[in-house]
Amino acid sequence: MNHQFLMRGLRGACALAGLCLSLAAGAADIGQIKIAKGQVSVERAGQAMPAAPGLRLQTSDVVKTGADGSVGITMSDNTLLSAGPGSVLSLDKYAFDTTTYQGRFDSTLKQGTLAVVSGKIAKQSPEAMTVRTPATILGIRGTEFVVSAEPIAR
Amino acid sequence: MRAFPTRGRLSGRLSALGALVLRPVGDLLRKRASACLLTALLAACAQPPTRDTIVLLPEKDGRKTAVIVNNGGKQVTLDSPYSAARTGSADVQGYKSGPADVQSAFGPALAAQPPRPASFLLYFAEGSDTFSDEAKRTVEQIFAEIAKRPAPEVAVVGHTDRVGTDQSNDALSLRRAEFVRRELIGRGIAADNISASGRGEREPIIPTADGVTEPKNRRVEIIVR
Numbered sequence: 001m002n003h004q005f006l007m008r009g010l011r012g013a014c015a016l017a018g019l020c021l022s023l024a025a026g027a028a029d030i031g032q033i034k035i036a037k038g039q040v041s042v043e044r045a046g047q048a049m050p051a052a053p054g055l056r057l058q059t060s061d062v063v064k065t066g067a068d069g070s071v072g073i074t075m076s077d078n079t080l081l082s083a084g085p086g087s088v089l090s091l092d093k094y095a096f097d098t099t100t101y102q103g104r105f106d107s108t109l110k111q112g113t114l115a116v117v118s119g120k121i122a123k124q125s126p127e128a129m130t131v132r133t134p135a136t137i138l139g140i141r142g143t144e145f146v147v148s149a150e151p152i153a154r
Numbered sequence: 155m156r157a158f159p160t161r162g163r164l165s166g167r168l169s170a171l172g173a174l175v176l177r178p179v180g181d182l183l184r185k186r187a188s189a190c191l192l193t194a195l196l197a198a199c200a201q202p203p204t205r206d207t208i209v210l211l212p213e214k215d216g217r218k219t220a221v222i223v224n225n226g227g228k229q230v231t232l233d234s235p236y237s238a239a240r241t242g243s244a245d246v247q248g249y250k251s252g253p254a255d256v257q258s259a260f261g262p263a264l265a266a267q268p269p270r271p272a273s274f275l276l277y278f279a280e281g282s283d284t285f286s287d288e289a290k291r292t293v294e295q296i297f298a299e300i301a302k303r304p305a306p307e308v309a310v311v312g313h314t315d316r317v318g319t320d321q322s323n324d325a326l327s328l329r330r331a332e333f334v335r336r337e338l339i340g341r342g343i344a345a346d347n348i349s350a351s352g353r354g355e356r357e358p359i360i361p362t363a364d365g366v367t368e369p370k371n372r373r374v375e376i377i378v379r
Binding site: 071074099100110137140142151 | 203204205206208209210211212213214217219220221222224225226232241243244246261264265267268269271305309311324349351352353354356377379
């Protein structure tokens with residue numbers, strides 16, 4: 001193999017790797033914390049971090065509020081999520097194509113209270129957004145609603 | 155200043171490269187998704203049961219909407235303002251709620267709702283390379299909106315009319331959005347906080363037949379959130 005050819009191949013591979021990295025970084029941010037009052041934390045890969053406005057969220061993040069806490073989140077498809085005190089909200093699955101507006105958004109309110117204004121994903125495809133509690137599945141047909149999940153003492 | 159992108163400078167090489175990269179990424183995501191699903195199912199089994207309340211709220215613009223509540227196979231559809239449902243063990247009952255009930259049960263969650271995204275439109279004549287006076291006023295409004303918001307971000311979305319192929323309009327709308335993104339970064343928005351994407355001809359303001367030129371559809375939408 002001639003040296004010049006090898007260098008060109010290497011340069012191409014680097015450019016490709018760079019593109020993959022930037023795609024991965026772009027895909028990772030799915031929304032942002034806009035409002036955080038009282039105690040709010042985000043659990044990512046087993047690590048808890050305090051949440052302040054501007055924190056960028058990723059798929060599988062779990063947002064928790066303390067007894068005095070509340071949190072407001074804007075997703076990249078314009079969905080608004082806001083949770084009251086004592087809430088645990090898991091962002092299970094999120095995908096949003098900014099060209100076609102096709103996507104998928106599934107989240108789970110494990111406990112607490114949540115207000116939702118759905119965004120472009122639900123508007124584009126009525127089946128593409130669900131909000132769950134441990135026992136209930138909500139199919140969202142492009143809308144504003146509130147949901148609470150109160151643990152039953154066993 | 156670079157010229158505002160006009161039709162016909164599609165870079166075929168770039169889109170081929172995109173397809174090459176996106177396919178393996180898609181496969182990886184699918185594999186990951188099935189692993190996540192399994193994890194989610196296992197987690198669902200371990201979670202304590204909850205008693206749930208769901209209330210549909212009135213829409214600001216009066217659009218007809220619905221939430222379908224499914225609990226253990228039983229289903230209730232909420233489709234009018236303040237229609238509501240309560241769940242028990244594998245059961246769901248419909249009822250009527252109201253503003254006072256919602257405020258007392260959901261006040262803090264509703265108070266933490268982020269400001270609604272605001273949308274602005276910029277129009278360009280084909281081939282023009284500067285903002286018109288009207289566009290400059292819109293840009294001032296955009297900066298005023300950004301200043302009002304906590305942790306503001308901007309999404310720039312390009313649109314075309316229906317002259318040209320779908321693919322060339324996807325590329326053209328993206329170039330228009332990237333042009334506006336660069337202009338706004340030049341005026342002080344941090345590059346990290348502003349994205350550009352192209353919707354092609356999918357979202358006309360004025361629906362037309364294919365191949366029809368329509369200046370109102372050749373626009374760039376700026377969403378501040």
